[in-house]
Amino acid sequence: MNILSIQSHVAYGHVGNSSAVFPLQRLGVEVWPIHTVQFSNHTGYGAWRGEVFDAAVIGELIEGIAERGRLDACDGVLSGYMGSAGIGEAILQAVGRVRAANPGADYCCDPVMGDVGRGLFVRPGIPDFMRDAAVPAADLVTPNQFELELLTGHAIASRADALAACERLHAMGPKVVLVTSLLTDETPDDAIDLMASGPDGRFLLRTPRLDVSLNGAGDAIAALFFLHWKRTGSAAAAVQAAGSSIYGLLRRTFEAGSRELLLVEAQEEFVRPSTLFEPHRL
Template identity: 80%
Template sequence: MNLLSIQSHVAYGHVGNASAVFPLQRLGVEVWPIHTVQFSNHTGYGAWRGQVFEAGVIGELVTGIAERGRLSACDGVLSGYMGSADIGAAILDAVAQVRAANPKADYCCDPVIGDVGRGIFVRPGIPEFMRHQAVPAADVITPNQFELELLSGHHVATLDDARAACDLLHASGPKVILVTSLHVDATPSDAIDLMASGPDGRFLVRTPKLDVSLNGAGDAIAALFFFHLKRTGSTAAALEAAGSSIFGLLKRTAQAQSRELLLVGAQDEFVKPTHVFTPTCI
């Protein structure tokens, strides 16, 4: 499998492509990474060095791949944080080029906008771009609960609310939705839910809630879910594999008291998770 991953990148630590690429490679995927930024470390540290690349660089690199005659071999495009609407437009243009070369290719968009407790943390214009352009163009999206509510315009307090919000987003384009963190009235205080909705049904995985909050986990689970969905064609199987692997990764990271995801040290969790969480149909 060949996947084009267009995301931010850091030299130290694991967010964006630095979080998504290695797990995919460990699973045997040929990843073609295009970086939208190159920073020394993620911005959660409060200080960093590096630069944001111009949107034109994305198109130039995709053109270079096309000139090698390889876009027809690309099975899908993965995108995450978009620093500007211009970068977003360049990503959607790349998706269009890949689909023209391979109509079976899919686009997975992690619609990074904000989070519960933090609110919106992207630049002005990005939420609107996600809602009106990126999400409708995507086959798969991986919002958190905050982003699910914002994109659908539907408040989520119950599982019925979550199902209704997913229905609204399905109607706009995406066939499969992974809600990467969900806490509704039925979720125990010591647990966290993952919900996936696709043409083959709706499924829930509930894992223990770990006392850890790390940058890059969303990037990793989006990549894993997309891969397993492409591999199996099953929403439930993709949820089980991705959710189990991420729980194992986060647990190992918490045990090591690491500020960065333990991607290398916990790499076996991507191949054979220590604990497998079986989805329930909801």
């Protein structure tokens, strides 16, 4: 399987492509990464160095792959943080070229915009672009709870609210939805939920809650969910595999007291999660 991943990149640590590429490779996927930025480290440190690439670079790199005659071998496109609407438009153009070459290719959009507590952290115009262009073009979307509310305009307090918001998101175009970091009035204080919704049904996966918030975890789970859905065609199987792996990764990172995800040290969690959690049909 070949996945084109268009995201940010850091030299030190793990966010964007630096978080998504290795787990996919560890599971036997050929990843074609295109970096939208290259920074020394993620912006959560408050200071960083590096460069934001021009949107035209994405089209140039896609053209280079096309010249090799390989776009028809691309099985899917994964996107994450978009620094500008121009970059977003270039990503959708890339998706269009891949789909033209291989109609069986899917697009997974991780609509990175913000989070509960932090609020919105993207430039003006990105939320509108996500809602009006990127999400309708996607086959899969992987918002967190904050992003799901923002995209659908539907406040989430209960599980029923989350299901209703998922239905609104499906109505916008995507056939598969993964909601991460879901906390409702039915989630115990010591747990956190994932909700997956696809043609095979609606599913909830609950894992223990760790007192940790790490940059890059959302990028990793989006990549893993996309891969497992591509392989199985099942939202239930994909959320079980991806959620169990990410819990194992976060637990190992938490126990080590690391500020950065221990992707390499905990890599067996991607192949054989130490704890396999059961999804429940809703």
